Amino acid sequence: MDTYRINQLKALLEQQLNLKVTDRLKVVKMSGGAIQENWLIQDDSFALVLRKNSEASVSVSSDREQEYRLLSRLHQLGIKVPEPIYFNQAPNFLNSDFFIMQKINGMAEGHKLVRLADVDIRKNITQDIGKSLASIHKVPLDDELTAFLPKPNKDNYLADKIQSFKEHLDSLQATNPILEYAIDWMADNLPSIDELVLVHGDFRTGNIMIENDHVSGILDWEFTQWGDRREDIGWFTAKCWRFGQDKNVAGGIGSYEDFSQAHTDVCGIHVPEAELTFWHVLSHVRWAIIAIQQSKRNEDMEIPSLELALTEFMVPKLEKNILDILGSEV
Incomplete structure (x- = not known):
């Protein structure tokens, strides 16, 4: 921020929030x-x-x-x-x-969390993440939430999501045969939806603050919606969010068994790992489309961003992950 904006922010902190601001x-x-x-x-x-x-x-x-x-x-x-x-x-x-x-205290950096050496600490973190996600999925449907976050029709929820992937990909005017194939595969292999719950929408290592081996806070709620709980679970456990620790399915930190059991203990519904194939494909397609969108947006920005410009280079790895998943399915 420049000096003008910082001075305006200081005034806001003092006048609106009654905070004591020093030099x-x-x-x-x-x-x-x-x-x-x-x-x-x-x-x-x-x-x-x-x-x-x-x-x-x-x-x-x-x-x-x-x-x-x-x-x-x-x-x-x-x-x-x-x-x-x-x-x-x-x-x-x-x-x-x-x-x-x-501000919430703790550590969220994925590349650090997945490399914690102590097995017991990683297990504790994995279990607490499972409990925290289940608490989100148990949030009750009420008028206050649905006033600004309307609940979709359960029967159309997934079909509409896949259609939106097609539209986003078309709007990018790029040829992506693997993503197009994956979208068609999802359309032909829609899983049944038992109920729609509140899903975070970006629940992954990197958006989860950890302090003293427990979850201290969950960040970045801009993608929150009503959906199948497996969408959050699939996103958290997708290979693209394991930060290179692929053997630790639960966000690169721990085992799926520890995460899933903790989630089940709170919400009472068990999601077997075998049910996540569709949701892992969806996660990689979604992240690939976002990566391409970010790279394209960079071209129109007044101040170019190297971080955004490089996001499209993730896409081949995401496509490889998709092919690895679908290799046993086709």
């Missing part, structure tokens, strides 16, 4: 957040995070007001989310809707 105030852009921007705001007496739209946001993500309202409701329900404390709608000094939330 030691630190405002730093946090790592990650290619789809949304997160800024650490820290002073002697507080540590906050400001979350705003990125120039390279994707169309399927929610707006910041919806995410703020969602976090507010989830915090009321006891879900481990950052407590949101302030929302501001554009036009404003950041030229974006944004909200401010309390």
Whole structure:
């Protein structure tokens, strides 16, 4: 942020949030957040995070007001989310809707979490992640949530999602025969849906804060929707989110058995690993499309981003993962 925006932010903190701001105030852009921007705001007496739209946001993500309202409701329900404390709608000094939330302590870096040496620690983390995800899936359907997050028709939920993949791929005007084949395969192999629950939509190592071997918070709720619980489970366990530790199916951290049993203990529904084939294909197709979208958006940005420009280079590996999954299915 430039000096003008920081001064405007200082005034907001003092006048709207009644915080004491000193000359030691630190405002730093946090790592990650290619789809949304997160800024650490820290002073002697507080540590906050400001979350705003990125120039390279994707169309399927929610707006910041919806995410703020969602976090507010989830915090009321006891879900481990950052407590949101302030929302501001554009036009404003950041030229974006944004909200401010309390900072959660812990470590989220996937490349560090998957390389923890202590087996017992990784098991504890894996089990707590399973319990935390189950608590999300148990969030009750209520009028407050559905007011801004309407529940889709269960019978059309997956078909509509796959159709959206086709439309996104067509709009990119690129030839991707493997992704096209995978989308057709999914359309021909739709699994049955038992019920629609609240799904995080981006539940993966990297969006889960860990402190003292337990989940301290769950971040980045812009893709939250109502869907099959297996969509979250498939995304968390997909090979693309194991950070190279492929033998540890549960997010690169631990075993699927430990994760699944903990999830089952809380929500009472067991999802066998054998049921995840479809959802792993869906996860890799979805991530590949997002990667291409991000790379294309970079071409239109005023200030190019090397991180976004390189995302499309992930696609061949994602396509290889898809072929590995489907090799035993076709």
